[in-house]
Amino acid sequence: MIETRGLSKSFGGIQAVSNCTFALKDHAITGLIGPNGSGKTTLFNLITGFIPPDRGEIYFKGKRIDGLLPHEVAIGGIVRTFQITRVLPRMTVMENMLIAPPRQTGEKFRSLWFNPKTIRKEERENRKKALELIDLVGLSHLKDQFAQNLSYGQQKLLELARGLMANPSMILLDEPTAGINPIMIRTIMELITKMKEWGMVFFIIEHNMDVIIELCGWIFVLDNGEKIAEGRPKEIQNNPRVIEAYLGI
Amino acid sequence: MDLFLHLWVMIFIYTIFAMSLNLEMGYTGLFNFGHVAFFGIGAYVSALLTLHQVPFEFALVAALLAAGLLGFLLSIPSLRLRGDTFGIATLGFGEIIRMVFQNEVWLTKGPMGLPGIPKPVLFSYRFATLPQYLLLTLGFSVLTFLVLRIIIRSPLGRAFKAVREDEVAAVALGKNIFHFRIKSFVIGSVLAGLAGTLWGHYTTFISPGDFTLLETILVLLIVVLGGKGTELGPLVGAVVLIFFQESLRFLRLPAEWSRYLAPLQQMIFGSLLIFLMIYRPEGLLREKGAGR
Ligand SMILES: Nc1ncnc2c1ncn2[C@@H]1O[C@H](COP(=O)(O)OP(=O)(O)O)[C@@H](O)[C@H]1O
Numbered sequence A: 001m002i003e004t005r006g007l008s009k010s011f012g013g014i015q016a017v018s019n020c021t022f023a024l025k026d027h028a029i030t031g032l033i034g035p036n037g038s039g040k041t042t043l044f045n046l047i048t049g050f051i052p053p054d055r056g057e058i059y060f061k062g063k064r065i066d067g068l069l070p071h072e073v074a075i076g077g078i079v080r081t082f083q084i085t086r087v088l089p090r091m092t093v094m095e096n097m098l099i100a101p102p103r104q105t106g107e108k109f110r111s112l113w114f115n116p117k118t119i120r121k122e123e124r125e126n127r128k129k130a131l132e133l134i135d136l137v138g139l140s141h142l143k144d145q146f147a148q149n150l151s152y153g154q155q156k157l158l159e160l161a162r163g164l165m166a167n168p169s170m171i172l173l174d175e176p177t178a179g180i181n182p183i184m185i186r187t188i189m190e191l192i193t194k195m196k197e198w199g200m201v202f203f204i205i206e207h208n209m210d211v212i213i214e215l216c217g218w219i220f221v222l223d224n225g226e227k228i229a230e231g232r233p234k235e236i237q238n239n240p241r242v243i244e245a246y247l248g249i
Numbered sequence B: 001m002d003l004f005l006h007l008w009v010m011i012f013i014y015t016i017f018a019m020s021l022n023l024e025m026g027y028t029g030l031f032n033f034g035h036v037a038f039f040g041i042g043a044y045v046s047a048l049l050t051l052h053q054v055p056f057e058f059a060l061v062a063a064l065l066a067a068g069l070l071g072f073l074l075s076i077p078s079l080r081l082r083g084d085t086f087g088i089a090t091l092g093f094g095e096i097i098r099m100v101f102q103n104e105v106w107l108t109k110g111p112m113g114l115p116g117i118p119k120p121v122l123f124s125y126r127f128a129t130l131p132q133y134l135l136l137t138l139g140f141s142v143l144t145f146l147v148l149r150i151i152i153r154s155p156l157g158r159a160f161k162a163v164r165e166d167e168v169a170a171v172a173l174g175k176n177i178f179h180f181r182i183k184s185f186v187i188g189s190v191l192a193g194l195a196g197t198l199w200g201h202y203t204t205f206i207s208p209g210d211f212t213l214l215e216t217i218l219v220l221l222i223v224v225l226g227g228k229g230t231e232l233g234p235l236v237g238a239v240v241l242i243f244f245q246e247s248l249r250f251l252r253l254p255a256e257w258s259r260y261l262a263p264l265q266q267m268i269f270g271s272l273l274i275f276l277m278i279y280r281p282e283g284l285l286r287e288k289g290a291g292r
């Protein structure tokens, strides 16, 4: 679905992403791994339009998307989460969920006065879906709490659920299991597997090798901003360049 | 009794003024330090038009449109700025508008001000006496409150809050934060214009000195004291602060004291603002969901 050609980005002297060309095939979950500072987050930032590339092209479903503003990319169907979780702290868990659907009728000033029926209907449907997702991630008892009152792991779950609530064609997760306890990691992995069965497509940056091997159908490996390998988890695990760069053995 | 009615008229006018700032600051996170400019525009436009025999209904609509248009024009360049820089731009804007009131003598009579602003006539009902004016300001407060409540509780209001909470997260979910900022700012400007209009026709005399930074600070204080981002906060803040301010004015103090009164009041307001920011930043009322 996503394809890049010759993508490059440097910050001052640092070449964060260097001449990256790759294509995501039809795997439900594709992984992106690489040592710290190898340019994984930067690659996500480029795809989602948060930073403009220096050179190169990005395609999504065959359409060119580099040059779009980040909110346009999101509306186009690519939603992301952040390495450092970004919930809306002084809004309730429910409000965090309801913000996600793109282009809501009730976000237009005029509709508030001329189209209240449609808005009420949309809200009812969104609320129902949000409740299901909140329930799925086990946060029902916290739905009227400010998101800032949640533990870090719960915030990660909320961010994931919120991404799904946006109903994207593809969701990009930046280290969904970083900084949380093993039980919570399990919960998140099960959640991703379940969403995969429901047809959601993922592109995941992940540090935890076990997670990546278990979940992904295909893996890209970055080192120093360059793609050094791609393949099935088994192949990647045994690839000498990957072992040298990433596993440091 | 008249003092009591007068107090409530002022409270309602400032409640509208504060509600408009609360939408921008409390709900959307836009720190507007030039909000008095829109209050002033409302007051001047409506005063000038009615002084030229334009019916109040039209003058009011023109005043609201002028305030909204000005808000729109200002928001395009300055809402691209972030946080503090935006605050400074609005501060400068507030001063510029006051200078316009002061220097465009042909139109505004400059520092002399505009005396004899007529009492409003709405659908041939004249709001001349204090009780009548109280009714008028109460009516507009309730109307403003209801309109804002619909906005705040709608998906639009939710998007405003998302912009306030985390712009990056909002963008990642497909929100055009620039549009939402403009919308909030324009709605806030129109409602500040309404408050200004009501105030001008109440005092019947306006001059540039009425629209200084001090007014912005007062309304800021009302919002912060009442509780940013709460529906009833502006009313609560206005009751406390307007009561305090206006009763000082009507105390029968010895003449030699009165010249200390204004600076004293500014000092008290300033200290109160600092105290609130440090010890109770959420104000008297709190947003829902904060518990635990
Ligand atoms: N906004 C930025 N400004 C300057 N340097 C950056 C910025 N973002 C990333 N970098 C640098 O680019 C390199 C790649 O970073 P990043 O993409 O975050 O790596 P990863 O996510 O793989 O750990 C690092 O050297 C980092 O310091």
Ligand SMILES: [Mg+2]
Pocket (backbone or CB within 6 Å): A040, A041, A042, A083
């Ligand atoms: Mg990273």
